[in-house]
Amino acid sequence: MKPVIEMKNIVKNYQVGTVVVHALRGIDLKIFEGEFVAIMGASGSGKSTLMNLIGCLDTASSGDYLLDDLNVNSLTKDEYADIRNQKIGFVFQGFNLLPRTTALENVELPLLYDRHERIKNPRQQAIKALESVRLADRIHHVPNQLSGGQQQRVAVARALVNNPAIILADEPTGNLDSRTSIDVMSVFQKLNDQGKTIILVTHEPDIARFAKRTIKLQDGKITEDREITVPKKASEVLATMQGDEDEME
Amino acid sequence: MKWNRIQKIAFKSILKNKMRSILTSLGIIIGVCSVIVMVAVGQGSQARIEEQINSLGTNLLMVFPSHSRMGGVSRGAGSFNMMKLSDCDKILQQATHVMYVSPVIRSGGQIIGGTGNWSTSIYGVSTQYLAIKDWDLANGNFFTEKDIKAKKKVAVLGQTIVDQLFPDSDPVGQKIRIRNTPFIVIGVLAKKGQSGMGQDQDDVILAPSTTVLYRLKGGDRIDMIYVSATSINEMDLAQTEVEEILRKEHKIDYGEDDDFMVRTQTEITEMASATSKTLTLLLGAIAGVSLIVGGIGIMNIMLVSVTERTREIGIRLSIGARSKDVLTQFLAESITLSLIGGLLGILLAVGISLFMNKFTEINTVINPTIVLMSVLFAGAVGVFFGYYPARKAANLNPIDALRYE
Numbered sequence: 226m227k228p229v230i231e232m233k234n235i236v237k238n239y240q241v242g243t244v245v246v247h248a249l250r251g252i253d254l255k256i257f258e259g260e261f262v263a264i265m266g267a268s269g270s271g272k273s274t275l276m277n278l279i280g281c282l283d284t285a286s287s288g289d290y291l292l293d294d295l296n297v298n299s300l301t302k303d304e305y306a307d308i309r310n311q312k313i314g315f316v317f318q319g320f321n322l323l324p325r326t327t328a329l330e331n332v333e334l335p336l337l338y339d340r341h342e343r344i345k346n347p348r349q350q351a352i353k354a355l356e357s358v359r360l361a362d363r364i365h366h367v368p369n370q371l372s373g374g375q376q377q378r379v380a381v382a383r384a385l386v387n388n389p390a391i392i393l394a395d396e397p398t399g400n401l402d403s404r405t406s407i408d409v410m411s412v413f414q415k416l417n418d419q420g421k422t423i424i425l426v427t428h429e430p431d432i433a434r435f436a437k438r439t440i441k442l443q444d445g446k447i448t449e450d451r452e453i454t455v456p457k458k459a460s461e462v463l464a465t466m467q468g469d470e471d472e473m474e
Numbered sequence: 475m476k477w478n479r480i481q482k483i484a485f486k487s488i489l490k491n492k493m494r495s496i497l498t499s500l501g502i503i504i505g506v507c508s509v510i511v512m513v514a515v516g517q518g519s520q521a522r523i524e525e526q527i528n529s530l531g532t533n534l535l536m537v538f539p540s541h542s543r544m545g546g547v548s549r550g551a552g553s554f555n556m557m558k559l560s561d562c563d564k565i566l567q568q569a570t571h572v573m574y575v576s577p578v579i580r581s582g583g584q585i586i587g588g589t590g591n592w593s594t595s596i597y598g599v600s601t602q603y604l605a606i607k608d609w610d611l612a613n614g615n616f617f618t619e620k621d622i623k624a625k626k627k628v629a630v631l632g633q634t635i636v637d638q639l640f641p642d643s644d645p646v647g648q649k650i651r652i653r654n655t656p657f658i659v660i661g662v663l664a665k666k667g668q669s670g671m672g673q674d675q676d677d678v679i680l681a682p683s684t685t686v687l688y689r690l691k692g693g694d695r696i697d698m699i700y701v702s703a704t705s706i707n708e709m710d711l712a713q714t715e716v717e718e719i720l721r722k723e724h725k726i727d728y729g730e731d732d733d734f735m736v737r738t739q740t741e742i743t744e745m746a747s748a749t750s751k752t753l754t755l756l757l758g759a760i761a762g763v764s765l766i767v768g769g770i771g772i773m774n775i776m777l778v779s780v781t782e783r784t785r786e787i788g789i790r791l792s793i794g795a796r797s798k799d800v801l802t803q804f805l806a807e808s809i810t811l812s813l814i815g816g817l818l819g820i821l822l823a824v825g826i827s828l829f830m831n832k833f834t835e836i837n838t839v840i841n842p843t844i845v846l847m848s849v850l851f852a853g854a855v856g857v858f859f860g861y862y863p864a865r866k867a868a869n870l871n872p873i874d875a876l877r878y879e
Contacts, residue, residue: 283873305794311794321785332791338794383793
């Protein structure tokens with residue numbers, strides 16, 4: 226298996242006024258195709274910084290970063306934008322859907338910014354992505370007509386519509402109740418079963434246990450990197466729960 | 475991104491904020507509308523002035539007898555009038571850029587007929603006089619070449635004369651006496667109203683040139699000649715021709731002064747329209763300022779919109795929009811707003827000017843060039859005032875933009 230992400234001695238410093246903040250102090254990390262990785266850590270541990278670097282939203286102060294065999298250390302702003310468009314699918318804590326815009330149009334959006342137009346029929350592809358997160362009957366709803374769980378599934382659909390190398394989820398369950406959280410995790414597990422590489426940033430151990438591998442960060446360094454041989458199955462947990470059915474609809 | 479996609483996104487976000495979009499466009503709507511209406515009012519008054527001057531006649535050249543010199547002593551205007559009826563015939567025969575010619579022999583006096591008497595002017599003219607003056611008959615007929623040859627005592631009355639002498643009856647066929655010479659009324663002129671100088675143009679009697687010259691006035695000199703050029707562009711050529719013909723007729727040698735002078739209508743028109751052109755320019759400039767104010771309104775709203783939609787911009791950037799995409803999106807929005815404003819402004823302006831033409835005394839003429847210019851200007855305002863907010867949006871950092879609450 227080839228690594229999708231390869232980081233060598235990544236350092237990230239911030240200048241805050243006169244003080245230099247060392248957010249990341251030398252990260253070495255390899256993530257392979259088809260992995261489901263949970264990056265954990267308390268706030269201030271540097272996990273958000275790491276996630277911004279992985280997502281090509283920010284550049285490292287030093288070190289090498291290979292994404293899908295492409296060195297992304299020194300690229301222009303536009304090239305970063307293209308990489309975000311083609312290689313990475315983002316899922317955010319606050320869903321970050323465009324308001325007053327239908328689910329379908331939200332999912333379609335990354336395809337509209339693809340300047341190579343690799344996907345010829347954006348609408349069709351967006352419908353397929355929404356079907357894969359069980360939202361085929363909600364495609365013409367706008368975000369405030371959808372529940373939190375549904376909104377996050379729309380966000381997941383948007384993340385995978387471009388067929389990216391990795392799906393990057395930043396606290397995707399942070400705004401959801403526990404039952405809905407597990408429902409969203411089941412979607413991620415299903416996608417992972419289909420071969421998608423998923424990187425999840427979370428501070429909740431309950432959520433991290435659905436991943437196949439957990440990485441713990443502390444003070445800008447990796448302190449623990451552990452394989453979970455038998456991760457919990459979200460769909461099974463869901464079946465045992467007696468929650469209200471509203472969220473499932 | 476393709477242009478149609480950008481345009482689609484721009485339209486969508488404009489439609490999402492209908493009220494705000496309308497209010498923003500309102501500045502441009504009013505700006506464009508006032509530019510068009512103001513210029514239309516200015517040009518309308520200009521057109522009216524020109525129309526009044528043109529009512530003197532079409533493509534008119536006026537030939538007057540000039541002062542003559544005898545051994546270096548000027549004798550004053552008209553002191554030695556050399557113009558004869560035969561000059562008119564020669565001009566008509568020889569000049570190629572001349573359509574109509576008519577002599578004018580002025581006479582005047584007391585006329586008696588119908589219910590009373592009246593003092594007025596009598597003009598001896600040719601059959602082409604009405605065509606030159608762009609005048610119609612209200613009633614009856616005009617005299618013919620035959621009447622001129624026969625020096626027939628027939629007259630065509632102006633409306634004022636009819637009102638004075640024949641208020642209740644049809645004057646055609648009736649007899650009037652001009653300075654004790656009996657004339658038969660054969661026609662009545664249409665009402666022409668006041669001239670540009672405030673003269674009552676209807677207080678006149680027209681009669682065959684020969685009749686007036688030989689039966690009323692005496693002598694063989696005529697007061698002036700009206701010449702109508704074939705078109706407005708050929709007035710200069712016509713003037714040259716008339717001058718050459720008259721010099722030859724009057725046997726004026728090379729180097730000697732003319733004993734006549736030619737005046738054109740354009741000279742008068744140009745003077746009058748210069749004033750109203752300045753007025754139009756002033757009105758347009760004031761209205762143009764309101765268009766710029768409208769543009770500032772767009773900039774204001776776009777800045778608010780960029781701040782308000784920081785998160786949206788963050789989302790777009792994070793899923794792969796380039797800075798340029800965001801820039802064009804916001805620029806497209808402001809241009810679309812200003813162009814829609816411009817188009818609505820045109821519609822409003824057309825409505826207002828139609829209303830003014832119909833229900834008020836103010837005459838308006840909508841100028842297509844000004845319409846086109848004001849729309850282009852509105853678009854330029856959109857670009858100019860939209861660029862700064864759009865650039866602000868495009869330069870946002872995606873991480874900060876996503877975190878923005």
